[in-house]
Amino acid sequence: MSTARSLGYSDQDRLVILNADDFGLCHSANETIMKLLExxxxxxxxxMLPCGWAREAALWSARHPELDIGVHWTMTSEWDAYKWGPVCRTASTDSLVTDEGYFPKDAKSFERQADxxxxxxxxxxxxxxxLKLGMKPTHADNHMGSLYGLATGRDFLTPVFEVCAAYGLPFRLPRHLLTETGQLAPPELASIAKQRAEEAESYGVVVLDYLxxxxxxVQPEETYESYRDQFIYMLINLKPGVSEIVLHPMEPSNELDAFHxxxxxxxxxxxLLHDPLVLQTIEEQKLIRIGWxxxxQLQLAL
Structure with a gap:
């Protein structure tokens, strides 16, 4: 059964979650995402709890428990001028870090070395x-996909499901895998995605239909207009079920330019999130906006 059906919607309803990743990355990111949420x-x-401005984001989230804010599990640190590392202080983290003590720069390095x-x-x-900062997280997902095993085939989804089950957190994992063009993935890859979704559900963890x-x-020759057209095409072609669209909206700033x-x-x-053509498309397509x-609530009721 699709997640949409489990939520009580019809087989034809198209539900969409627009998630802002990287809350806590820096102060300017926080300012942008706070306003978007409000x-x-x-x-x-x-x-991103390991980042320097995560405390500001988490304390603000604690003051706004009505908003859907979760944990962006972070195991990589991709920027050369700005680094972060583990927050765990009760166990060894030596397999998770570089010689400098930071998370590795890319998912492939993390997948190869992490215990x-x-x-x-x-x-x-x-x-x-x-939790200690007062949050009541509604869900969990993963920065740069480092837990999925996409780079080497070595994933960490079983511990993810165990932790999600323990804390009552649904997780960003699609039941149906899509290609970059939005089409269903080849049967072999689609089968793997289905198996992992079934494993999540065996732990009682609710997942998405599509991601x-x-x-x-920025791609070669890309403009804002061409990017917006791609986004609108994606919205128009959403499939029935629960889809999450991953976004990283931030107001450009000197702070952001210093490392990003x-x-x-x-x-x-x-x-995009304020563009009249995008907003018109969401309305015309009768897309149903939901949150995590x-x-x-579905997971806690299971």
Whole structure:
């Protein structure tokens, strides 16, 4: 059964979650995402607890428990000028870090070196940090996909499901895998996705029907207009079920430019959320906006 059906919707209803990733990354990111959440321009957000401005984001989230804000499990640290590492202080984290003590720069390095027991301890530590700061997280997802095994085939989903079950958190995992063009993935890959979704459900963890996003970096010859057209095409072609669209909206700033190489694209994603053509498409397509709280309530009721 699809997640949409489990929520009580029909087989034809198209539900969409617009999630702002990277809350807590920096102060300017926080300012942008706070306003988007307050205005209802995004459905939800997830906090990078290891980052320098996570405390500001988490304390603000604690003051706004009505908003859907979760944990953006972070195991990589991709920028050269700005680094972060584990928050776990009760167990060894030596397999999770570089010689400098930071998380590795890319998912492939993390997948090759990380010990599953240490991964699980860090997952718990990040959730516990959110709770100690007063948050009531509604869901969990994963920065840069480092837990999915996409780079080497070595994933950490079993400890993810164990922690999600323990804390009542639905998780960003699609039941049906899509290609970059939005089509269903080849049968072999689709079968793996289905198996992992079934494993999540065996733990009582609620997952998505579909997961979508556009390229993180500016592509050759890409303009805001062409990017918006891609986004609108994605909205028009959403399949029945619960789809999450991953966004990283931020107002470009000197702070962001000091470390981030894609601040222009982050500004485009912010612009999308206020673009009249995008808003018109959501209305014309009769897309149903929901948040992660509905999925969490379903999980807690199971």
């Amino acid at each position: 205005d209802g321009a995004v459905s939800s957000a997830t906090i 599953p027991a240490q991964v699980k301890a860090e997952l718990i530590a990040q959730v516990e940090m959110s 979508l996003g556009l390229p993180f970096a 190489t894609q601040s222009v694209k982050r500004g485009w994603e912010l612009q 709280r509905e999925l969490q």
